[in-house]
Amino acid sequence: MTTIRDVAARAGVSVATVSRVLNGSGYVGKDTEIRVKKAIQELNYRPNTVARSLANRKTGTIAVILPDIMNPFFSELARAVEDTARDGGFTVIFCNSDDLGTREQHYIEVLRQKYIDGIIFASNSMGEDDIVYMNENRIPIVVLDRAPGKSGCTVIRSQNAAGAVMAVRHLMETGCRKIAHIAGPGELITAQERLRGYRKAVKGFTWFDESLIVPGHFSIRGGERAVSGLLERHPDVDGIFAGNDLMAIGALKALQRMGRKIPRDISLCGFDGVEMSEWTEPELTTIAQPIYEMGRKAATHLIARIRGKAVKEDILELDVRLVERNSTRRRKN
Amino acid sequence: MTTIRDVAARAGVSVATVSRVLNGSGYVGKDTEIRVKKAIQELNYRPNTVARSLANRKTGTIAVILPDIMNPFFSELARAVEDTARDGGFTVIFCNSDDLGTREQHYIEVLRQKYIDGIIFASNSMGEDDIVYMNENRIPIVVLDRAPGKSGCTVIRSQNAAGAVMAVRHLMETGCRKIAHIAGPGELITAQERLRGYRKAVKGFTWFDESLIVPGHFSIRGGERAVSGLLERHPDVDGIFAGNDLMAIGALKALQRMGRKIPRDISLCGFDGVEMSEWTEPELTTIAQPIYEMGRKAATHLIARIRGKAVKEDILELDVRLVERNSTRRRKN
């Protein structure tokens, strides 16, 4: 293991000088710089990041806490975060919380001890007090999908309610007369907002009934389960807006097994726009969030904060868009 | 930020003693231990992991280098690794290589500088020399899906060739008379082995022809593309063995769009057993690898090596199994 001292010796200078050329800080004579670089080259010297971190309290590492990397939404998000982090010279640690509070606490503690430079919270049960804790410890954070909070941190969200309205409107415009909603878990703000959008869009229609809202789990199984009960109560449902794509895919499967043709008998619209929504047959109409973009923005903002750039502690609300595919009927022109 | 010195002061002992109780190393009087613990408690002291790492050259961090976290095979693998690492008190960094050699080199260098404790290589273009390099730097590694190598490191693999044979046999047993293979990229050992298995299984059958082997890309698109050319050349194909599940799903989509009924007209068998293979309609028959298990084993072995346990530098070859679902016809009993 060659150290900065070895390089200094070989170049006939002090460690301070080597450190200077390494970091491009302070003044270094042109010729000495060359000597040092040569020595570095010859010794194939690589600075020890840990020592560096200890000295200047920066680890060049950020973390992303998410419910489950196997969920395609989060793997796309993670991918975006890593790509962006890499470009910025950062490395990323990932943590699967399964939305377990205890696990999140565990990670927060471990990451703090590791002098992590910043954290992206995409895990939903992350509480207000956690944010306060991070602030106290001066660890920059970016939070996804949270209510416009008071606490000082960037929040990245998308237009869940507006998207839900778009979904329902689209279903109506393509001929649906009775539209159900498979809702995500009530604790999650995204689920709440999408439900709110659904309610807003169906308000006033005589066919609407509370029992058209069925609870799901933001998972394939959740969508599958929701469907059977729904069709028993409302055999005449001809449109379903699922709270996310996984549930929509589950619903699609279940409906197909029950012999319903999609979209002939029932139209189906998801939410999220995960890549997988193109892989079903028929491909899924969905309200797409700019997932990769969200991850990129989250990482960019976090890094800006880490670098001490004055970032207004703001809410970034990204647009969603309707992606018309074949699980809903074509608009009549 | 409270340090070990603060704790020492408060407990009226030296930092060495505090360190001892922290690590449970050396002798510490029962009563002093209690005093120290009390001080730790009261100050809510948490040791600084970076300083610790510098002192003892262990970071408690491992890395996993994989092609793309968005690929469901790798996200399941990553999940397994993280779960296992967490249990062992480790934290995990993930790196998307896109199978780019330059990117892999970059990561290897960065990770080395970070004093990472060990690396799991699931990125396929990782070369023999990289392994040698890691050995030289005494960084324990575990490699996935590589040929039984000479170099000293654990290799985790599954029975690709045998699995391919199972796939083809299954297709034949369920009535297929002409079976094609959509192969993965030739550089990848897994693709090579599965192709070898296919060849072995179809050898001697008069219907076999080299043009029944079509190249794909281990991606959905790869499967989609492969199908059209194949059916032009061989309209009478009635069975397809795809080199992985993604390609099988792509093939399924393409076939369904072309109006072919699966499995009535054509049977389809994939490889990998990613969770997603249950999400299609019909659900995919596939040769399942124990993906989670592979990740778990990889992490377990790596950690054992890190801890200096004498691990025989061995090859772990895991079993695959046929998962019969509805993209192939039922066996006639």
Added chain:
DNA sequence: GTGAAAGCGCTAACAC
């Protein structure tokens, strides 16, 4: 049993 002190490898005042 416990403490003093020398590192681990690097950065950043401060002095020259």
Added chain:
DNA sequence: GTGTTAGCGCTTTCAC
């Protein structure tokens, strides 16, 4: 411009 040196916070000999 360059060198000296005191940390960063912890571990670990080696004395006592």
